[in-house]
Amino acid sequence: MGGQFSSPSPQTFGGKVVTVKSKEDWETQLQNSKTSNKLMVIDFSASWCGPSLFMDPVVQDLANEFPDVDFIKIDIDDFKDVADTFEVKAIPTFVLLKKGKERERVVGVKKDELHRVIEKLRS
Amino acid sequence: MLPIISLGCLTPHALSPTLSLSITKPPYNTPLPPLLYSTNPKHNPTNTHNLSMAVSGFEGFEKRLELQFSSHDPVTGIGLRQLDFKSLEQVLHQVQCTVVSALGNQHFDSYVLSESSLFVYPTKIIIKTCGTTQLLKSVQPFINHARTLNLHIIALRYTRGSFIFPQAQPYPHTSFHEEIVYLEDSIPHHLCYRKASVIPSKLTSHSWHVFSAGAVEYPDDVPYTVEVCMTDLDQTLARKFFRHPNDGKNGDSAGREMTGLTGINRINPNAQICDFAFEPCGYSMNGLDRDCYSTIHVTPEHGFSYASFECLGSMYNDMADMVKKAVKVFGPATVSVATTNASDDVCMRIKGAVEQLGMKCRSCSMDVVPAAGMVVFQTFTTRRKRI
Numbered sequence: 001m002g003g004q005f006s007s008p009s010p011q012t013f014g015g016k017v018v019t020v021k022s023k024e025d026w027e028t029q030l031q032n033s034k035t036s037n038k039l040m041v042i043d044f045s046a047s048w049c050g051p052s053l054f055m056d057p058v059v060q061d062l063a064n065e066f067p068d069v070d071f072i073k074i075d076i077d078d079f080k081d082v083a084d085t086f087e088v089k090a091i092p093t094f095v096l097l098k099k100g101k102e103r104e105r106v107v108g109v110k111k112d113e114l115h116r117v118i119e120k121l122r123s
Numbered sequence: 124m125l126p127i128i129s130l131g132c133l134t135p136h137a138l139s140p141t142l143s144l145s146i147t148k149p150p151y152n153t154p155l156p157p158l159l160y161s162t163n164p165k166h167n168p169t170n171t172h173n174l175s176m177a178v179s180g181f182e183g184f185e186k187r188l189e190l191q192f193s194s195h196d197p198v199t200g201i202g203l204r205q206l207d208f209k210s211l212e213q214v215l216h217q218v219q220c221t222v223v224s225a226l227g228n229q230h231f232d233s234y235v236l237s238e239s240s241l242f243v244y245p246t247k248i249i250i251k252t253c254g255t256t257q258l259l260k261s262v263q264p265f266i267n268h269a270r271t272l273n274l275h276i277i278a279l280r281y282t283r284g285s286f287i288f289p290q291a292q293p294y295p296h297t298s299f300h301e302e303i304v305y306l307e308d309s310i311p312h313h314l315c316y317r318k319a320s321v322i323p324s325k326l327t328s329h330s331w332h333v334f335s336a337g338a339v340e341y342p343d344d345v346p347y348t349v350e351v352c353m354t355d356l357d358q359t360l361a362r363k364f365f366r367h368p369n370d371g372k373n374g375d376s377a378g379r380e381m382t383g384l385t386g387i388n389r390i391n392p393n394a395q396i397c398d399f400a401f402e403p404c405g406y407s408m409n410g411l412d413r414d415c416y417s418t419i420h421v422t423p424e425h426g427f428s429y430a431s432f433e434c435l436g437s438m439y440n441d442m443a444d445m446v447k448k449a450v451k452v453f454g455p456a457t458v459s460v461a462t463t464n465a466s467d468d469v470c471m472r473i474k475g476a477v478e479q480l481g482m483k484c485r486s487c488s489m490d491v492v493p494a495a496g497m498v499v500f501q502t503f504t505t506r507r508k509r510i
Binding site: 046048049050051052053054089090091092106107108109110112113116 | 201204205206207208211222224225226227228232233234243373374375376395397411
């Protein structure tokens with residue numbers, strides 16, 4: 001699931017939820033967001049949190065429903081500083097970026113709300 | 124002096140404890156005026172004129188269960204948080220409720236349910252449900268699931284107020300006696316320190332029911348809990364918890380709006396909130412602040428309006444101030460506050476805070492239960508209200 005992207009050119013995730021695996025990975029994703037018009041949804045998650053795990057299949061369904069939106073997953077333990085930068089205080093937290101800037105966020109298991117804001121921001 | 128009805132004995136013996144009925148008068152810290160009514164120990168004190176209501180409304184008063192576990196392993200890790208969602212759903216299905224929203228942090232997971240809340244800590248489960256849910260049916264499944272994680276139960280506490288519509292409750296919630304029998308059958312023998320108690324107030328419609336069982340009579344390090352029940356909510360304030368037709372919102376966004384508009388977000392500004400607004404009315408929220416949970420549930424309909432606020436005590440928060448802010452959100456005519464293992468100071472501060480809102484303390488009664496400590500039950504009504 002997902003792969004390492006070494007070039008900053010826009011990528012099509014095509015329904016995949018990409019798990020960020022390294023610092024460079026994250027920098028690349030952020031750069032991608034800044035240089036494209038695509039909506040990016042960041043799923044800040046943790047494997048020890050029930051609510052976070054609950055959302056995994058939901059996020060996959062959303063990625064399938066909106067293939068023009070980039071979905072990335074960031075483990076808050078592996079990337080504590082990124083989580084801190086985005087002031088993630090509870091999980092799951094979904095941050096929606098456009099052009100590298102946060103436009104909305106959804107905190108918690110809120111399927112309807114996440115669907116609504118994705119639909120609103122994707123164009 | 125208000126008598127406490129204590130059902131059940133403390134028996135540290137290895138044989139199963141016996142259940143007996145007795146009326147005891149434990150020592151009180153503050154002298155009380157004479158009794159205005161007497162309680163028959165054989166039945167649940169209820170508001171008798173509700174029994175003549177042909178149709179019952181939604182029961183806001185919750186049943187609350189707290190299960191404390193211990194690990195055989197030297198390192199517990201995330202303990203009960205390992206329970207997968209399928210297992211949790213299985214248990215919730217037996218109680219007839221479903222997950223509506225959820226949120227977690229480093230310390231615990233919280234779930235907003237169709238009929239209240241669930242909190243999962245590494246070694247503790249708290250589940251609180253309203254309506255006509257059969258909460259006690261979750262006891263054995265939770266104990267069994269925990270066992271698969273090498274966790275064994277060491278304490279159980281069941282609490283509730285008095286139902287507005289007791290006749291509408293299904294088995295085993297048809298009476299406190301029935302609940303006690305069911306609980307005694309559901310818990311292992313090693314929880315040998317047990318006590319059941321009905322703590323009365325001056326209001327026949329408001330008693331506090333406690334069943335506590337533990338492997339240790341006086342455990343260390345038990346945090347305190349505050350459970351606030353509010354009835355006869357101010358109608359203008361209660362209206363804020365009704366959805367507007369065609370508002371273009373979903374339960375999540377409507378819930379978030381209610382949290383802001385009503386000032387619930389200001390009760391504890393440090394808490395992360397997971398909220399939800401039900402259709403056509405009703406609201407629930409869970410708050411997460413470090414390792415402390417808080418939870419609010421609202422049944423706003425006139426005639427049986429109800430709101431609850433519950434919070435775990437912490438040295439970081441001013442509990443009395445939070446209780447005051449919560450009560451102010453709803454403007455109830457009657458408030459009951461039950462604290463478990465709270466200091467006299469906390470109880471007095473809460474009393475003072477509620478009185479600052481213009482309410483009058485009508486009663487203060489208490490009882491000591493094993494594995495949980497002192498339970499203090501205070502009731503307040505607006506000054507206009509006659510009892």
